[in-house]
Amino acid sequence: LMGALMNSPPSGNDLKTMQFVPEHPAWPVISEVLCNPVNEDCDEFVEFYFPGPGQVDMSRFTITDDDTGDILVAFDTPFLTQGGHGLLMDPEYENGSQPYDIPPGTVVIYPGNTTIGDGLSGTDPVILLHDSVPVSVYGTPEIPGDNIPFDPGTGLSVERIEWSLPDAPASWYSSGMGPTPGSPPQGITQGVDYAVSSIR
Numbered sequence: 001l002m003g004a005l006m007n008s009p010p011s012g013n014d015l016k017t018m019q020f021v022p023e024h025p026a027w028p029v030i031s032e033v034l035c036n037p038v039n040e041d042c043d044e045f046v047e048f049y050f051p052g053p054g055q056v057d058m059s060r061f062t063i064t065d066d067d068t069g070d071i072l073v074a075f076d077t078p079f080l081t082q083g084g085h086g087l088l089m090d091p092e093y094e095n096g097s098q099p100y101d102i103p104p105g106t107v108v109i110y111p112g113n114t115t116i117g118d119g120l121s122g123t124d125p126v127i128l129l130h131d132s133v134p135v136s137v138y139g140t141p142e143i144p145g146d147n148i149p150f151d152p153g154t155g156l157s158v159e160r161i162e163w164s165l166p167d168a169p170a171s172w173y174s175s176g177m178g179p180t181p182g183s184p185p186q187g188i189t190q191g192v193d194y195a196v197s198s199i200r
Contacts, residue, residue, distance in 0.1 A: 026051055027135035028058065028080060029164075030128055033149070034157035034179050035120035042092035043099060044120050045181055048128070048136075049163045052082025058109050061135075063088065065117025065124040075108040085182045088116060106182035122151020137167045148172055159185040 028048040037043035046063065050056050059078040062069050072078070072088065080086045086107040091114060102108070111117075117124060125139035126149070138158070139149030148167070152158055152174030159180070165171035177186045 026053060026056075027130065028056055028061070028086065028128065029160065030126055030136045030138045031085070031163055032157050032159045032179065032181065032185070033120070033126050033138050034181075035122050035124060035149070036151060036154050036156075038099070038155045039096055040119075042090045042096040044090055044116055045093075045100075045179075046088040046116060046120075046126055046138075047181055048080065048086040048088070050080040050082060050084050050086070051163055055079045055081045058086055058107065060130065062129045062132075063111065063116070064127050064129065065120055066127065067124070068117045069129075070111035070113060070117065072109045073112055075110060077107060078109065080107050087181050090114070090116060100179070100181045103182045123149060125149055138172070140167050150174075155179075157181075161185065 028050045030046060031049040032045075032047035034043070034045050037045075048058070057078050058072050058080055059074055061072055063072065064070070084105065084107065085103075086109055087102060088109050088111065091110040117126075120126070125137065127134050127138075128136040138160075140146070147169050148158075150158065150172075155178065156174050156176070157179035158172050158174050160171055161173055162171075173185075175186050180186055
């Protein structure tokens with residue numbers, strides 16, 4: 001019987017062509033944003049981290065700067081695996097000086113047009129959507145005056161200190177050591193705080 005089923009699978013039960021979204025899915029998280037690179041024509045980026053489990057198809061998401069929305073197009077593969085980073089880059093990056101050392105295994109994706117949103121600025125939020133529902137945000141537009149998004153200066157990025165933190169001012173920082181596309185933030189040590197008085 002098993003051999004017969006393998007040779008002639010039921011045509012009405014082809015699950016490999018169906019999208020499956022669990023009741024409580026793990027979403028990719030916006031983990032770093034570089035809005036004002038030295039070369040604004042091609043070097044801005046948005047980094048994503050996927051906590052898992054499993055894998056996620058980034059081509060099923062859209063991104064917006066609250067002005068213009070973009071579909072996401074994969075350079076090679078759209079799939080982020082557990083613990084992996086994705087990098088949304090300007091499609092013109094390949095024609096520039098390519099200043100970033102992107103780690104192997106980083107999933108590179110592009111916006112469906114020539115810029116991310118209508119061109120990121122220091123005051124633009126970045127919103128990742130699935131079926132028009134926000135799943136991760138940098139700089140919640142509904143909270144004016146909370147100091148995010150902020151512009152750390154030319155060539156510097158804003159990074160989420162830890163992927164599970166909410167979109168709040170204390171969750172984001174900028175390192176003077178520069179951006180880390182495809183990698184965890186620099187200058188952040190995670191572990192047990194043994195200080196008698198918390199250093200948080």
